[in-house]
Amino acid sequence: MLNFPIYLDHNATTPCDPRVVEAMIPYFTNSFGNAASRNHAFGWQAEEAVDYAREQVAKLIGADPKEIIFTSGATEGDNLAIKGVFEMYASKGNHIITCNIEHKAVLDTCKHIEKEGGEVTYLKVKDNGLVDLAELEAAIKPTTILIAVMYANNEIGTVMPMKEISAIARKHGVLLFSDATQAVGKIPVDVNKDGIDLMAFTAHKMYGPKGVGALYVRRKNPRVKVTAQIDGGGHERGMRSGTLNVPGIVGFGKACEICRLEMDEETARVSKLRDKLQTELMKVEESYLNGDKEHKLPHVTNISFKYVEGEGLMMGFNKNIAVSSGSACTSASLEPSYVLKALGLGDDLAHSSLRFGLGRFTTEEQIDYTIEQVTNTVNKLREMSPLWEMYKEGIDMSTIEWAHH
Amino acid sequence: MAYSEKVIDHYQNPKNVGTLDKSKNNVGTGLVGAPECGDVMRLQIEVDETTGMIKDAKFKTFGCGSAIASSSLATEWLKGKTVDEAVKIDNMEIVEELNLPPVKIHCSVLAEDAIKAAINDYRQKNGLPELKFDESPVH
Numbered sequence: 001m002l003n004f005p006i007y008l009d010h011n012a013t014t015p016c017d018p019r020v021v022e023a024m025i026p027y028f029t030n031s032f033g034n035a036a037s038r039n040h041a042f043g044w045q046a047e048e049a050v051d052y053a054r055e056q057v058a059k060l061i062g063a064d065p066k067e068i069i070f071t072s073g074a075t076e077g078d079n080l081a082i083k084g085v086f087e088m089y090a091s092k093g094n095h096i097i098t099c100n101i102e103h104k105a106v107l108d109t110c111k112h113i114e115k116e117g118g119e120v121t122y123l124k125v126k127d128n129g130l131v132d133l134a135e136l137e138a139a140i141k142p143t144t145i146l147i148a149v150m151y152a153n154n155e156i157g158t159v160m161p162m163k164e165i166s167a168i169a170r171k172h173g174v175l176l177f178s179d180a181t182q183a184v185g186k187i188p189v190d191v192n193k194d195g196i197d198l199m200a201f202t203a204h205k206m207y208g209p210k211g212v213g214a215l216y217v218r219r220k221n222p223r224v225k226v227t228a229q230i231d232g233g234g235h236e237r238g239m240r241s242g243t244l245n246v247p248g249i250v251g252f253g254k255a256c257e258i259c260r261l262e263m264d265e266e267t268a269r270v271s272k273l274r275d276k277l278q279t280e281l282m283k284v285e286e287s288y289l290n291g292d293k294e295h296k297l298p299h300v301t302n303i304s305f306k307y308v309e310g311e312g313l314m315m316g317f318n319k320n321i322a323v324s325s326g327s328a329c330t331s332a333s334l335e336p337s338y339v340l341k342a343l344g345l346g347d348d349l350a351h352s353s354l355r356f357g358l359g360r361f362t363t364e365e366q367i368d369y370t371i372e373q374v375t376n377t378v379n380k381l382r383e384m385s386p387l388w389e390m391y392k393e394g395i396d397m398s399t400i401e402w403a404h405h
Numbered sequence: 406m407a408y409s410e411k412v413i414d415h416y417q418n419p420k421n422v423g424t425l426d427k428s429k430n431n432v433g434t435g436l437v438g439a440p441e442c443g444d445v446m447r448l449q450i451e452v453d454e455t456t457g458m459i460k461d462a463k464f465k466t467f468g469c470g471s472a473i474a475s476s477s478l479a480t481e482w483l484k485g486k487t488v489d490e491a492v493k494i495d496n497m498e499i500v501e502e503l504n505l506p507p508v509k510i511h512c513s514v515l516a517e518d519a520i521k522a523a524i525n526d527y528r529q530k531n532g533l534p535e536l537k538f539d540e541s542p543v544h
Contacts, residue, residue, distance in 0.1 A: 307467060309443050309467055309469055309472075311443075311469040312416075312467075312468055312472070312473060315408065315413075327469070336443065346441065347442070348441055351440070383422065384422045385466070386445055386446070386447035386465040387445055387467045389424065389465060402438070402439030402445070403438065403439060403518075
């Protein structure tokens, strides 16, 4: 029996795993202490729980627990890493290299850095969504202090060549920060094997609670420091003050542990479903796969259905299926996805895209239903699309003088 | 953002989807919008030459649910009106009828533009001077 609505937007957020919620509950009521209360049992209990969670989180990414700074989420981690490095290493330089398909939390932070007198290079990704390594290396100059490249993209799911990127960063003595929000818990991420110096991620993308995340800050080879962006009390080794969100952190730890133990099995199951969905939807005429086919998260696919508009398309099934679109109509800005445009897609294809994000609780039955619903809606909307009619009549649409508005 | 029931109804059961023979002198075609902007509307009217009444109207729209609903509603309103009456259809009437939120007002503007473009195409085919309209304020 299918239960509606079906959730296929796991890049936006994930439900909490019931095991995570179970682990959290005692820390709301009986074990409510402040982890910074050093002089009584309530505080000790909370501190112990945080320490344990810190180990669970560190273990998932191959880090030392001391290298984990708890934050409110990846946006805060992105801000702390970029602004913190910019301030801490000001005497070394002011140049940061990033790429044009980063999350807004990175891009907007870089814009802020520019206002503060910093210099930022925004690398253009290739048509498959990956950073060009030669261009990256060429962009490094004596004043470069940081390379900020996401581990995996949130819209198209492409996975960046982190090992190659870190080799370049190491060679030139530049720190490497990665927003790994979409990757951690989904694919193997190891800060040492990958050569990452700072890395932001968040609990709610990996079946943990919202409002808690972490910034990994390397302590050895090299020892990295960031200037705190939130002052008051000197928590988290002075890098992030504020009373720790103990239940959230406990849930985050549990979520990391589950991801670590079940990743292989889950990836095998989910990627099989994703492949089925992708293969079947790519059979629809004039459908286009966005992003690299190989270097890709196991649970994501992003497809443009030419001649139908994404929001109109979602409306055909969004009572029963939750996905997201790169269409302008789904955003307040009326601009289509900058990520898809960065891949060189025309605005028309960007408007026609759907992102499917599968997850831990996605079933084959849900995927079969989705394939049927999406295919039917595309066909139905094409019957009422003037562009589809022109395409079928062989009219070259680039010769039409459109009234841009 | 949730859609109004009327938008959903037009989207699920669009009225007058189709194509009229644009080679006929009594058929006027309006094609407005652009694929890059995420919406294109084609609206057609067929005029009864003896009465001046619009006897048929068809549309095809590439766009969001509100754009589809706006054009579907426009074709319903056009049928049975004279060309002179049709030219007076205002986008705000569409906004009110469909309860469009502010972010979707441009869909109704597009529908109004499509009506006007179709009427001018019909007038041009029949040797009548093109009507001039004020620039729409909401583009």
